[in-house]
Amino acid sequence: MRFRINGQQKLTGTIRVSGAKNSILPIIAATILSNEVCVIDNVPRISDVDTMLEILRSVGGSVAWTGGHQLTISNKNLEPQPLDMKLVKRLRASVLFLGPFLARFQSFRLPEPGGCIIGNRPLDSHLEGLSALGCRWERTPESYEVSHKGLRGTDVVLREASVTATENIIMAACAARGTTRIINAASEPHVQDLIDFLTNMGADISGGSTSTVTIKGSDSFGGARHTVIPDPIDAGTYIILALASKSKITVTDIRLDHLEVVLETLRSMGAEFDRDERSIMINQTGTLKAAKIETRIYPGIPTDLQPLFGVLATQAHGTSLIHETLFESRLGYLSELEKMGASVLISDAHRAYVTGPTPLNGRAIVCRDLRAGASLVVAALIASGETTIENAQILDRGYEKIDEHLSEIGASITREE
Numbered sequence: 148m149r150f151r152i153n154g155q156q157k158l159t160g161t162i163r164v165s166g167a168k169n170s171i172l173p174i175i176a177a178t179i180l181s182n183e184v185c186v187i188d189n190v191p192r193i194s195d196v197d198t199m200l201e202i203l204r205s206v207g208g209s210v211a212w213t214g215g216h217q218l219t220i221s222n223k224n225l226e227p228q229p230l231d232m233k234l235v236k237r238l239r240a241s242v243l244f245l246g247p248f249l250a251r252f253q254s255f256r257l258p259e260p261g262g263c264i265i266g267n268r269p270l271d272s273h274l275e276g277l278s279a280l281g282c283r284w285e286r287t288p289e290s291y292e293v294s295h296k297g298l299r300g301t302d303v304v305l306r307e308a309s310v311t312a313t314e315n316i317i318m319a320a321c322a323a324r325g326t327t328r329i330i331n332a333a334s335e336p337h338v339q340d341l342i343d344f345l346t347n348m349g350a351d352i353s354g355g356s357t358s359t360v361t362i363k364g365s366d367s368f369g370g371a372r373h374t375v376i377p378d379p380i381d382a383g384t385y386i387i388l389a390l391a392s393k394s395k396i397t398v399t400d401i402r403l404d405h406l407e408v409v410l411e412t413l414r415s416m417g418a419e420f421d422r423d424e425r426s427i428m429i430n431q432t433g434t435l436k437a438a439k440i441e442t443r444i445y446p447g448i449p450t451d452l453q454p455l456f457g458v459l460a461t462q463a464h465g466t467s468l469i470h471e472t473l474f475e476s477r478l479g480y481l482s483e484l485e486k487m488g489a490s491v492l493i494s495d496a497h498r499a500y501v502t503g504p505t506p507l508n509g510r511a512i513v514c515r516d517l518r519a520g521a522s523l524v525v526a527a528l529i530a531s532g533e534t535t536i537e538n539a540q541i542l543d544r545g546y547e548k549i550d551e552h553l554s555e556i557g558a559s560i561t562r563e564e
């Protein structure tokens with residue numbers, strides 16, 4: 148699929164942010180802990196959710212859309228069978244089945260997960276954490292075989308504050324005998340959202356949103372009702388679009404407290420906006436200044452917004468340093484921006500300098516991962532002339548109907564199969 152975008156149209160209006168992708172994916176996996184019905188609201192209609200649900204259905208989960216953004220899931224008839232390799236290869240988040248399956252059954256085979264190619268993305272923290280809880284694991288050429296004879300709570304020290312490793316260990320520890328403490332746990336808002344969902348199921352978890360999470364194990368979990376938090380990356384994407392295109396846009400239904408460092412960095416670049424409790428109104432008239440953009444774990448600038456800051460830097464005066472500290476293959480989108488006229492110097496796998504402001508020109512470009520794709524869409528919307536973005540179906544993995552949202556505020560964007 149390709150997007151064809153005619154840039155420099157006047158954009159104005161309101162965009163509503165979807166439920167958070169990186170919340171709903173672990174929450175779908177967490178439903179496995181219970182035999183009872185779970186109802187989840189504010190679920191984004193994105194293809195990663197469809198794939199997680201397809202995997203769950205393939206092992207006996209009963210899943211229904213019971214509203215536009217509401218899912219009802221029952222895992223009463225779940226079977227401990229291996230997951231479908233093709234489905235697991237479609238998304239990295241399939242790794243999140245590891246913790247809940249081991250909480251419910253004594254063995255589990257996880258095919259090597261696929262997903263966006265943004266770096267090495269090892270699973271060592273997941274496996275070391277599960278080993279501490281009493282699991283044995285073996286790597287075969289195409290999968291990980293993990294088993295245990297009863298999970299036991301203990302201290303787990305993560306060398307990296309990995310988001311999905313923290314989530315997997317929390318979900319496994321919920322069913323372990325005794326207490327688990329995760330030291331150097333990830334504290335991203337979506338980890339807290341998962342903890343809130345598990346708490347609704349009856350889990351006893353404290354220390355969420357901090358770097359030490361404590362889980363008291365239990366042997367039964369009920370059904371739960373939960374509303375997914377708004378997606379901070381969706382919000383950040385549209386805020387940066389408004390700034391880069393100097394448009395009057397309101398981004399609504401968001402949690403600004405999840406974006407404080409992002410907003411402060413944007414403010415230091417000269418961004419003009421007003422905010423109230425659930426919305427941000429952007430109306431950029433002045434010039435933007437270059438900045439140092441260094442990605443960090445929460446509450447720092449999220450790596451998932453780094454490519455968006457990269458495109459914003461092409462419109463800011465001066466030289467911005469883009470320092471991607473988490474992943475080693477997340478600067479590739481800059482070569483596409485260069486084709487459009489950006490002034491870019493990639494210094495190594497983690498660092499690049501972007502000098503602006505430079506006008507961007509429409510070109511044929513290729514999207515290689517989800518967030519890179521979002522930055523290219525923003526670039527195309529501010530560029531003169533026509534841009535085609537190949538491989539644009541990747542955007543459907545994490546952005547709900549991005550082309551429709553953008554058309555509603557005046558963008559000229561068409562989807563070509």
Ligand code: EPU
Nearest residue numbers: 169240268269270271272273307309310311451473474517
């Ligand atoms: N790491 C290890 N060992 C591990 C796991 C991770 O060394 O076992 C390292 C990674 O190499 C990386 C760092 O830890 O340098 C952080 O990676 P993390 O494990 O936190 O990433 P993830 O859990 O695989 C989630 C999101 C990503 C997001 C990252 C960082 C989900 C489903 N995915 O991935 O989201 O970039 O956290 O915040 O939650 C996206 O939405 O586009 C996306 C890629």
